[in-house]
Amino acid sequence: SQQGEEDPQALSIQEGENATMNCSYKTSINNLQWYRQNSGRGLVHLILIRSNEREKHSGRLRVTLDTSKKSSSLLITASRAADTASYFCATVSNDYKLSFGAGTTVTVRA
């Protein structure tokens, strides 16, 4: 079963716009990770945020974590065509079980 659920399932934006996707989860976590997957390829790690952190940045990516609401968001700023991919959140519970969400498919239009 999947602990994390991404929202929305799909997102279509214009190049240069920002893309925001959310991940909600059910049980307490040790950390939460975001991955990107280009069509049919392996996942690429984007960013890891620990349960005691609230916000992290990496280049054009900004991740927030609200443990009281059991949710996280991933913001991609100034999107590019190369950002077209599926984005997954993965939660690591306190007993170290790893669970991926169903993913958000992002399409960036030129």
Add this chain to the structure above:
Amino acid sequence: DSGVTQTPKHLITATGQRVTLRCSPRSGDLSVYWYQQSLDQGLQFLIQYYNGEERAKGNILERFSAQQFPDLHSELNLSSLELGDSALYFCASSPTGSYSYEQYFGPGTRLTVT
């Protein structure tokens, strides 16, 4: 290129058969993870090995088994294959056994069961 290699890239086989998928982790990584990705189930964690020992089990069927060898490569064995086993199988590696670090994914093996 993540440094994780998987063979074969594609595999087509019939129901009831047995196949072996192979994974070589990044140089120096001690942990190997196996995942199954299908349209209806999404990305499911199957099993983790750390330095040759089983570390964690996820949604792995009894018909599936895995092992990690002394040179740290890993094999996932799928037997009595069913149509529903058709999926992308990924392996990933990380330096330690902890989930506090990122995982590096291989390109995957696409299994088609006919």
